[in-house]
Amino acid sequence: MPEADPFENDHLLQTRDFFWFVTCCKAWRTNPWLVATAALIVVGLLSGLGALLSSAELLTFLQSLSIGATLALPFVSARAFMQMIGGASSTRVQISTAADLACCDLSRQDLTDLQLRGRDLTSSRLTRSNLLAADLMGSLLLDVDLNRVIARRARFDFADLTEAVGHQADFRQSSLIGANFTDAIFDHADFSDAALCDATLQNCDLRSATFDGADLQGADLRGADLRDADLRRSDLRSASIQGADLRGALLDGVDLTGLKMDDLTIWPDGQSPLLGTFELTEADLELLSAPAKGDETD
Numbered sequence: 178m179p180e181a182d183p184f185e186n187d188h189l190l191q192t193r194d195f196f197w198f199v200t201c202c203k204a205w206r207t208n209p210w211l212v213a214t215a216a217l218i219v220v221g222l223l224s225g226l227g228a229l230l231s232s233a234e235l236l237t238f239l240q241s242l243s244i245g246a247t248l249a250l251p252f253v254s255a256r257a258f259m260q261m262i263g264g265a266s267s268t269r270v271q272i273s274t275a276a277d278l279a280c281c282d283l284s285r286q287d288l289t290d291l292q293l294r295g296r297d298l299t300s301s302r303l304t305r306s307n308l309l310a311a312d313l314m315g316s317l318l319l320d321v322d323l324n325r326v327i328a329r330r331a332r333f334d335f336a337d338l339t340e341a342v343g344h345q346a347d348f349r350q351s352s353l354i355g356a357n358f359t360d361a362i363f364d365h366a367d368f369s370d371a372a373l374c375d376a377t378l379q380n381c382d383l384r385s386a387t388f389d390g391a392d393l394q395g396a397d398l399r400g401a402d403l404r405d406a407d408l409r410r411s412d413l414r415s416a417s418i419q420g421a422d423l424r425g426a427l428l429d430g431v432d433l434t435g436l437k438m439d440d441l442t443i444w445p446d447g448q449s450p451l452l453g454t455f456e457l458t459e460a461d462l463e464l465l466s467a468p469a470k471g472d473e474t475d
Contacts, residue, residue, distance in 0.1 A: 284322075418442050 272278070272291065279297050284304040288311050297317045308328040316336045323343035328351055335355040346366040353368075355375045362382040370390040380400040387407040396416045405425040415435040422443045 272293070277297075278293075278301055279299045281298065281301045283306055284302045285306060286303075287307045288303075289307055289309045291308070291311045293311060293313045293316055295315045296313070298313075298321055299317050299319045300321065301318075302322040303326050304322050304324045306326050308326055308331050311328065311331045313336050314332050314334045316333070318333075318336055318338045318341050321338065321341045323338075323341055323346045326343060326346045329347055329349045331348070331351045333348075333351060333353045333356050336353070337357045338361050339357055339359045341358070341361045341363075343361070343363040343366050346363060348371050349367050349369045350371060351368075352372045353376055354372050356373070356377070358376065358378045358381045360380050361378075363386055364382050364384040365386060366383070367387045368391045369387050371388075372392045373388075373396050374392055375395040375397075376393070377397045378401050379397050381398075382402045383406055384402055385405045385407075386403070388411045389407050390410045391408075392412045393416050394412050394414045396413070398416055398418045398421050400420040401418070401422070403421055403423045403426050406423070407427045408423075408431050409427050410430045412432045413436055414432050415437070417437040419437060419439040420441040421438075423445055424443055426445055428445065
């Protein structure tokens with residue numbers, strides 16, 4: 178006689194939650210490895226929704242798919258855990274206008290659209306935070322940790338980022354007009370299509386940074402480390418690159434009109450305005466042709 182199924186003819190199984198629970202139990206008894214693999218795939222997919230849905234929204238979404246709260250809650254918990262160890266908080270942070278933000282830890286927070294204009298965030302941590310479309314015009318960001326921050330379409334006009342660190346920071350389409358990046362480290366950062374007119378990037382570490390389509394008109398890049406940087410289609414008109422290191426940089430389609438440089442500027446191998454490899458009109462080459470001070474005669 179076949180073994181009786183303890184789940185048969187149980188009126189409690191008429192509810193949706195118990196139906197799913199029993200289905201999973203039966204599948205587990207039949208093929209536990211298959212169920213475990215499917216569960217990992219589902220949890221992975223649900224955790225991917227973490228950047229789009231809050232826990233409450235995710236629970237509602239699961240229930241709309243006829244998955245009851247009994248099974249949905251573990252998935253929500255798994256999603257929260259994955260987000261905690263690998264992403265920003267799903268709860269948007271509200272910051273008082275009177276709050277002291279200097280030396281504050283705002284890592285992994287959702288600061289989307291936040292108004293922080295003129296605020297002092299000196300030595301604060303914003304690692305992996307979401308600053309999408311945030312307004313930090315004129316803010317003090319000295320020695321701030323911006324590693325892997327998402328700051329697309331944000332405003333940093335005239336902000337002071339002296340000695341800030343932003344490894345792999347995302348500033349695509351952001352406005353950084355007149356911002357000060359002196360002695361900062363933004364290697365592998367993405368400034369594609371960003372506005373950096375008149376920005377100060379003196380002695381800034383910009384190795385492997387991307388400036389594809391960026392507006393760098395009048396920018397001060399003296400002494401900047403631009404090795405392996407992507408400057409394609411950028412606008413460097415009237416920019417200053419005295420002493421900058423551009424070895425390995427990509428310069429296709431760059432507008433160098435009125436560029437200011439000197440004999441300490443290091444160009445990519447085989448490329449130099451002096452060798453005629455660039456179309457450099459109205460370039461400022463006075464420092465190259467002028468004699469050194471020690472060589473001047475009366």
